[in-house]
Amino acid sequence: xxxxxxxxxLPDFDAQVALAKEIKSNPYxxxxxxxxxxxxxxxxxxxxxxxxxxxxxxxxxGMDVMVMNFSNEAWAIEYEDGTIMEGLRSEHVxxxxxxxxxYCDVVGIRAFASLTxxxxxxxxxxxxxxxxxxxxxxxxxxxxxxxxxxxxxxxLTLKELSLPKRPKVVLTWAPHPKALPHAVGNSFTRMMQHxxxxxxxxxPEGYDLDKRITKDIPVLHNQDEALKNADVxxxxxxxxxxxxxxxxxxxxxxxxxPDKMALTNNASFMHCLPIRRNVVVTDGxxxxxxxxxxxxxxxxxxxxxxxxxxxxx
Amino acid sequence: xxxxxxxxxLPDFDAQVALAKEIKSNPYxxxxxxxxxxxxxxxxxxxxxxxxxxxxxxxxxGMDVMVMNFSNEAWAIEYEDGTIMEGLRSEHVxxxxxxxxxYCDVVGIRAFASLTxxxxxxxxxxxxxxxxxxxxxxxxxxxxxxxxxxxxxxxLTLKELSLPKRPKVVLTWAPHPKALPHAVGNSFTRMMQHxxxxxxxxxPEGYDLDKRITKDIPVLHNQDEALKNADVxxxxxxxxxxxxxxxxxxxxxxxxxPDKMALTNNASFMHCLPIRRNVVVTDGxxxxxxxxxxxxxxxxxxxxxxxxxxxxx
Amino acid sequence: xxxxxxxxxLPDFDAQVALAKEIKSNPYxxxxxxxxxxxxxxxxxxxxxxxxxxxxxxxxxGMDVMVMNFSNEAWAIEYEDGTIMEGLRSEHVxxxxxxxxxYCDVVGIRAFASLTxxxxxxxxxxxxxxxxxxxxxxxxxxxxxxxxxxxxxxxLTLKELSLPKRPKVVLTWAPHPKALPHAVGNSFTRMMQHxxxxxxxxxPEGYDLDKRITKDIPVLHNQDEALKNADVxxxxxxxxxxxxxxxxxxxxxxxxxPDKMALTNNASFMHCLPIRRNVVVTDGxxxxxxxxxxxxxxxxxxxxxxxxxxxxx
Numbered sequence: 001x002x003x004x005x006x007x008x009x010l011p012d013f014d015a016q017v018a019l020a021k022e023i024k025s026n027p028y029x030x031x032x033x034x035x036x037x038x039x040x041x042x043x044x045x046x047x048x049x050x051x052x053x054x055x056x057x058x059x060x061x062g063m064d065v066m067v068m069n070f071s072n073e074a075w076a077i078e079y080e081d082g083t084i085m086e087g088l089r090s091e092h093v094x095x096x097x098x099x100x101x102x103y104c105d106v107v108g109i110r111a112f113a114s115l116t117x118x119x120x121x122x123x124x125x126x127x128x129x130x131x132x133x134x135x136x137x138x139x140x141x142x143x144x145x146x147x148x149x150x151x152x153x154x155x156l157t158l159k160e161l162s163l164p165k166r167p168k169v170v171l172t173w174a175p176h177p178k179a180l181p182h183a184v185g186n187s188f189t190r191m192m193q194h195x196x197x198x199x200x201x202x203x204p205e206g207y208d209l210d211k212r213i214t215k216d217i218p219v220l221h222n223q224d225e226a227l228k229n230a231d232v233x234x235x236x237x238x239x240x241x242x243x244x245x246x247x248x249x250x251x252x253x254x255x256x257x258p259d260k261m262a263l264t265n266n267a268s269f270m271h272c273l274p275i276r277r278n279v280v281v282t283d284g285x286x287x288x289x290x291x292x293x294x295x296x297x298x299x300x301x302x303x304x305x306x307x308x309x310x311x312x313x
Numbered sequence: 314x315x316x317x318x319x320x321x322x323l324p325d326f327d328a329q330v331a332l333a334k335e336i337k338s339n340p341y342x343x344x345x346x347x348x349x350x351x352x353x354x355x356x357x358x359x360x361x362x363x364x365x366x367x368x369x370x371x372x373x374x375g376m377d378v379m380v381m382n383f384s385n386e387a388w389a390i391e392y393e394d395g396t397i398m399e400g401l402r403s404e405h406v407x408x409x410x411x412x413x414x415x416y417c418d419v420v421g422i423r424a425f426a427s428l429t430x431x432x433x434x435x436x437x438x439x440x441x442x443x444x445x446x447x448x449x450x451x452x453x454x455x456x457x458x459x460x461x462x463x464x465x466x467x468x469l470t471l472k473e474l475s476l477p478k479r480p481k482v483v484l485t486w487a488p489h490p491k492a493l494p495h496a497v498g499n500s501f502t503r504m505m506q507h508x509x510x511x512x513x514x515x516x517p518e519g520y521d522l523d524k525r526i527t528k529d530i531p532v533l534h535n536q537d538e539a540l541k542n543a544d545v546x547x548x549x550x551x552x553x554x555x556x557x558x559x560x561x562x563x564x565x566x567x568x569x570x571p572d573k574m575a576l577t578n579n580a581s582f583m584h585c586l587p588i589r590r591n592v593v594v595t596d597g598x599x600x601x602x603x604x605x606x607x608x609x610x611x612x613x614x615x616x617x618x619x620x621x622x623x624x625x626x
Numbered sequence: 627x628x629x630x631x632x633x634x635x636l637p638d639f640d641a642q643v644a645l646a647k648e649i650k651s652n653p654y655x656x657x658x659x660x661x662x663x664x665x666x667x668x669x670x671x672x673x674x675x676x677x678x679x680x681x682x683x684x685x686x687x688g689m690d691v692m693v694m695n696f697s698n699e700a701w702a703i704e705y706e707d708g709t710i711m712e713g714l715r716s717e718h719v720x721x722x723x724x725x726x727x728x729y730c731d732v733v734g735i736r737a738f739a740s741l742t743x744x745x746x747x748x749x750x751x752x753x754x755x756x757x758x759x760x761x762x763x764x765x766x767x768x769x770x771x772x773x774x775x776x777x778x779x780x781x782l783t784l785k786e787l788s789l790p791k792r793p794k795v796v797l798t799w800a801p802h803p804k805a806l807p808h809a810v811g812n813s814f815t816r817m818m819q820h821x822x823x824x825x826x827x828x829x830p831e832g833y834d835l836d837k838r839i840t841k842d843i844p845v846l847h848n849q850d851e852a853l854k855n856a857d858v859x860x861x862x863x864x865x866x867x868x869x870x871x872x873x874x875x876x877x878x879x880x881x882x883x884p885d886k887m888a889l890t891n892n893a894s895f896m897h898c899l900p901i902r903r904n905v906v907v908t909d910g911x912x913x914x915x916x917x918x919x920x921x922x923x924x925x926x927x928x929x930x931x932x933x934x935x936x937x938x939x
Contacts, residue, residue: 273412279397
């Protein structure tokens with residue numbers, strides 16, 4: 001594997017989840033694998049879980065880790081080819097990517113969607129330009145359209161739950177005051193296509209995710225109907241994909257409440273965090289024993305360690 | 314010890330100072346103690362000494378250290394329970410604390426006083442919420458009301474000085490252009506209650522520290538009288554506690570000068586740093602051989618290492 | 627060597643380049659040299675190459691590395707002696723330098739020129755004050771007037787090129803929309819005085835570098851003439867030294883183009899990066915196989931490791 005931009009890059013999804021599980025059972029077993037190897041983590045956006053869990057994952061493998069907040073610690077980057085760079089951007093990604101390659105064996109990058117220009121966001125300019133110009137593996141730490149480390153951690157979490165043979169899993173849109181990207185929704189959807197489950201997506205009209213990703217997965221516009229008999233409820237907000245970047249629905253009728261959860265089969269509640277309490281979900285749901293959000297966060301470390309091990313080998 | 318919020322959390326103060334001294338004499342003797350353990354340092358405020366000395370202390374014990382400037386690298390944190398999080402704060406401390414727990418074996422936190430709301434500052438919301446929700450030991454790297462790592466380093470410094478059997482130690486308020494917290498004054502006062510010394514506090518009227526901390530320690534409002542025959546002078550500014558957050562005195566009559574120091578028994582001069590020269594103290598006092606401020610800064614490493622060792626065991 | 631402020635501090639320039647080359651051939655051969663030693667890197671300005679390569683260099687030697695963005699993570703520093711510190715600056719460099727010394731075995735510092743006050747810039751206040759007050763070696767990670775780690779990496783790069791016995795090397799000024807410091811130009815010039823080469827400097831009138839550094843090196847004000855038969859072209863912008871901090875020339879006639887490079891002896895193109903494409907140099911030159919800019923960036927690691935090894939011994 002030369003890059004981990006989406007789950008599609010994994011040579012073997014099941015083996016990767018199994019590796020994450022194995023590392024979790026004995027976290028330092030591969031601490032020689034990354035010896036004398038350097039992991040560079042470049043953040044163009046804020047991060048808590050990804051920042052700490054990916055550092056930790058690198059250390060589990062014995063790697064040296066260098067963390068940079070690229071936006072304010074280095075130079076503003078130009079991504080377009082052929083431009084006359086006389087404005088604010090003082091370094092071109094062609095150089096930046098190659099330079100970082102000189103010091104690192106794997107480079108993780110976080111670069112969120114703008115949510116203003118769909119085409120540009122879908123080009124995944126930052127990640128793709130680094131992949132194009134860097135000489136070493138690139139690790140997606142959440143890009144405009146994908147958050148595969150989260151999805152892999154979510155897969156591990158699902159494997160750990162006591163679920164029926166073919167569980168019903170619902171990815172449901174939930175309210176949020178800000179326009180949020182589709183990355184987590186996309187990657188969770190991609191991941192579920194590897195799982196033996198009855199998977200449905202629930203979102204209000206106008207909020208359908210990219211059809212090229214959801215394919216023939218049922219998309220319901222009635223949350224209550226979707227939640228019925230669910231074994232797992234994965235909540236997440238995203239802005240409209242069709243009316244790109246817009247917020248179409250501002251009421252809280254899709255907030256996850258105990259009443260909503262009562263429709264389910266005592267479902268586990270999942271969310272990637274950070275989560276806005278009493279906006280996306282009520283305290284009652286999040287503080288209930290069926291909430292798995294902390295377990296998900298914990299599994300980020302082992303998902304990242306598994307991916308790093310694969311990228312290094 | 315499950316947390317180190319104030320000196321009162323120490324199981325044995327004298328043993329802790331002795332451990333710090335032992336580590337100083339042979340700094341890497343415990344480098345196996347923290348092997349495969351992770352120290353997370355979360356800064357909500359600026360830091361020089363604490364940032365570097367606590368990192369160094371972690372490394373002396375062989376720990377992996379992850380440093381975060383929480384305010385600008387992660388998400389804005391909500392601390393109140395039951396709020397509808399539709400404002401600027403996108404993550405609740407309930408999740409943040411539990412999440413950080415997943416990646417760290419000890420978490421250090423720096424969160425200064427607001428100096429606008431006494432009650433809230435005294436609740437020590439940030440530290441207490443992390444203690445409540447995190448699953449691992451919390452280390453106070455200066456909170457609203459306490460700076461116990463500094464006080465422990467100061468205790469070690471006092472032990473290293475050649476002092477009379479029962480020295481006279483004076484904690485004296487000194488001028489400063491900004492309103493500063495009471496944390497250092499409080500912790501030094503708490504620490505002195507463990508020492509065999511003639512300890513007095515000198516501050517202008519209106520600047521008395523919290524009586525629940527100073528208890529029956531003499532508080533003088535006449536600096537010259539307090540300084541007489543002192544063996545150690547510890548200078549520190551704080552704002553009014555009674556008129557919370559206010560600056561009541563703006564002249565420089567309490568600045569520590571050679572003339573003031575001439576009243577003492579050739580006293581050692583101490584301060585936690587950073588210090589404003591010729592405002593808190595004149596150059597002549599700070600540059601005099603009796604100044605111990607750098608020794609205090611050096612001892613921060615060993616105090617932190619001793620506390621980390623205790624938190625890990 | 628007690629400090630590395632300029633190349634003049636090196637006890638033996640050739641031996642230092644040879645050491646860098648040796649480390650490049652086997653990067654971890656000295657990983658015991660820095661064991662239990664701490665490298666502190668203090669950044670007062672942005673950095674990409676220096677930040678990552680110097681961290682990496684420290685790790686190659688087995689050092690612990692602590693990185694600080696001094697300007698926003700710590701306190702504002704006062705550099706003047708005798709001032710009454712009642713303004714925005716809350717810590718004096720006297721304390722800051724001594725304090726950092728307590729935690730580090732080597733301290734790297736980046737502090738750019740102001741370009742507003744020539745005399746002050748030439749005093750190299752930040753570096754010199756740290757050298758004066760710190761107790762351990764100081765490493766210049768680019769100061770107002772020198773960038774010796776870059777020059778040492780450039781020397782290694784020149785050694786690696788297949789050049790004629792006494793190559794013609796041209797340092798040429800190039801256009802830039804912002805006023806830039808003289809540090810790289812100065813250090814490259816100093817470095818070339820150690821090389822057996824036909825070295826000339828080309829810059830527009832009014833842009834001559836400090837004569838105390840260029841000494842009797844030919845300075846041409848005609849770029850085309852300078853480039854004739856060059857084996858190496860090192861491009862770099864700097865603002866006027868004579869009319870300190872000013873931009874005198876705003877057209878692009880000195881931009882490095884394929885036509886300009888056609889005047890040379892198929893010259894290698896060098897630049898310290900970051901570089902503004904199609905302002906300093908056209909894409910055609912930078913993307914040509916004769917461009918060595920990435921090799922230069924790579925060599926930063928080994929130059930820094932060599933200097934750190936010398937500073938530690």
